[in-house]
Amino acid sequence: MPEYTVLTVASIVLVVLLELCVLRTGIFRSGVYWISMGIVMGFQVLVDGWLTKLSDPIVLYEASMTTGLRVPWDIPVEDFGFGFSMVTLTMMLWLRARPRPGDRSPQEEP
Template sequence: MSYTALVGCAIPLVVLLDLLVLRTRLVCTATWWASYAVIVGFQLLTNGWLTGRGIVRYDPGTVIGGGQPVLVGDGRLVFAPVEDLGFGFALVLLTCAVWTRLGSRETNRGASGSGGASR
């Protein structure tokens, strides 16, 4: 399976997990999108440096565009394949949704009086 096909599956799957399974609905909040804007900026800097210098290389048959890294164009943004942005989005959203869901469980558990130390 190509990198493009994998990211095409990962994004909708993680969004459905956020909305329907974990029910955190992070993608419906302005806080999520503001936070993600900061993250994607640093992702572009990191990916651009790694791919622009040739430290990370991609098989041209598995990504949109060619194998030669260019700053913008040919399926690349700041040297990295656009698929990297999709995978980064899915990874960060999944991590934040699980973190949020687990945190809400801990909050509910603590409020019910079952968690906490006794003296």
């Protein structure tokens, strides 16, 4: 069983469900979010491509744990899923934790 693939898909589903059902930050409707993800993925291609290149890998993957699909430059496709989940979850939690208009800071309490 390709465990890395299963865990990648599970992380994507959980992050999307967390946004749609619990946090509701509206992040998926934000152009800034999608631009940010494009920037993140661009740098991920550079770094991950260097780390996972089949000609001289620094990071090795057990072939039975992935789909074997590698794009571009030998990057396992699962890495992009985990990157999406990690960055999106961080951004959603950051948005949720920020003060909202009308919130009072602890210094303003009577």
